[in-house]
Amino acid sequence: MSYSSREVHLLSRPVGEPTPVNFELVTITLPALQPGQVLVRNRYLSVDPYMRGRMVDRKSYVPPFRLGEVMTGGAVGEVVESNGGPFQAGDWVQSMHGWREAFVSDGRGLSKVDPALAPLPAYLGVMGMPGLTAYVGLLDMGKPQAGETVYVSGAAGAVGSIVCQIAKLKGCYVAGSAGSDAKTAWLMQTAGVDAAFNYRTTPVPAGLARSCPNGIDVFFDNVGGGTLEAALGRMNDFGRIAACGSISLYNATRPEPGPRNLGLIVPKRLTLQGFIVSDHDDRMHDFYRDMSRWIAAGRIKWEETVYSGIDNAVPAFLGLFSGKNLGKMVVEI
């Protein structure tokens, strides 16, 4: 018996904003299971901003996607058939196999997830890579102290929304910026931040002047560009900037000038530190321990924005760059 699966391939490398023509939905026939192999049917696919970087053919911390091959990335699926090995039919597993409905695997790179501990899509968000990113970036790079001001850009996204709440748990004053009034309302009412502003209607310098009356001690940056420049201007002496990403620049067709006030890092003695979550597997244990406890105590809230069907993987991904997501963007299939 053979199964077919649809998967999304990268067809061409985008210049500027990706469009649907850069992708192709391909139907393949899955091979029969060899001994030790499993058949996994994905339930949730992850779309993440960092994937934009992998669409460019250059050396970086992860190899670029290859043309004509699957858009790999996080996914959660069910083992529907097992031919021996550690996984049984009915197990839920996480993989980096990406945008495909189903796949055959020898089990390498799969890890079990427990749907009783957290809802399945949470393993792609608050309990997964974005959650660990928030935890490591804020705590290890930002080093926030109780009473300090933490400013989070992209504050209603998968990472930012968790950063805001961990910072509150650590006793900080927290301000966030996001791209809609609905998002800032969520930040104030659900995430419990102290201040939030909509960067589409309030210029960031003005938003920061109002939201961070005592300056900024820790800036967790998901956005870059003008947001970084505005934050540099408002940083306090000895401030720390955790540079997580710069989504405002990912689709730029030419290099954008950096912040004109970068020289402030000297008189203000700032530290600007870039990081990549995959370097910090050693923090996974602490992260799971703390996050499970916070979730169980109802102290961390999260949202998912769910698109349906693998044919919506590309629109979901593209939606990240126009801010269509509140919390984690996932595709359910």
Next chain:
Amino acid sequence: MSYSSREVHLLSRPVGEPTPVNFELVTITLPALQPGQVLVRNRYLSVDPYMRGRMVDRKSYVPPFRLGEVMTGGAVGEVVESNGGPFQAGDWVQSMHGWREAFVSDGRGLSKVDPALAPLPAYLGVMGMPGLTAYVGLLDMGKPQAGETVYVSGAAGAVGSIVCQIAKLKGCYVAGSAGSDAKTAWLMQTAGVDAAFNYRTTPVPAGLARSCPNGIDVFFDNVGGGTLEAALGRMNDFGRIAACGSISLYNATRPEPGPRNLGLIVPKRLTLQGFIVSDHDDRMHDFYRDMSRWIAAGRIKWEETVYSGIDNAVPAFLGLFSGKNLGKMVVEI
């Protein structure tokens, strides 16, 4: 009996490059000594790039110079008269009293220096603030490991020339850039760096490609601007940038765009850290211990560029911005 002294006042705040019209040489009559006071006649005045920042009226880590008052800064002089207190006639003392021939002091802010341990102007350079800047910035911010590549901009200056040699003592491969062939020759032949280039005749990206074949692990930046951009492009993963200053930008009349490739700090996991030497008095003891030992062993060389007469304090200061100095620029009076 009364003495007169000439001193340099800031007359107006420069826009762009300072010129002699921004300063005034004023003759004053020194007051008679009160009990506990001393009369100090300065022998060496320090001129330093950071003083440019103090000429601007803005809040920063040191208060701005005030119009109509002395350009304060490092100086070494001799106690020529003492009316009691801890200092005796014949003592050599260091102060922050700046660009004046002589002054009366109650002793606060004075500290003795030993001309037998190091030549007097060295207390304004290798054994003084610039030396400590090099030591702290390289070791504490840059954290170089033996075998790593250290790149130093402004490598033939008061700070850079010492950074290069400490990095060599720590077993690093060292490359430096400077503004003349005479300076690069000094770096190669006297400071013992592994590679040097003249940024006025070799574009920095090309100079770095040739001088740092294995990339850059630690960048000690005195220059900023395009030099920082070029270095970012050549940094290795997990590289550290000690941001000491950005002399290329100090006379800018409008904010210059920052490096277009600043986003590289995320995929390369770079740390960019600004620092100010006066925050690191706790390292003074280690610095004196190590530097005295290195100097005694002949393992650190240094140069001074000496202008003569207090009427040459302004030309000496202005000369910093066109690279007239090899090593520490001082004024002897």
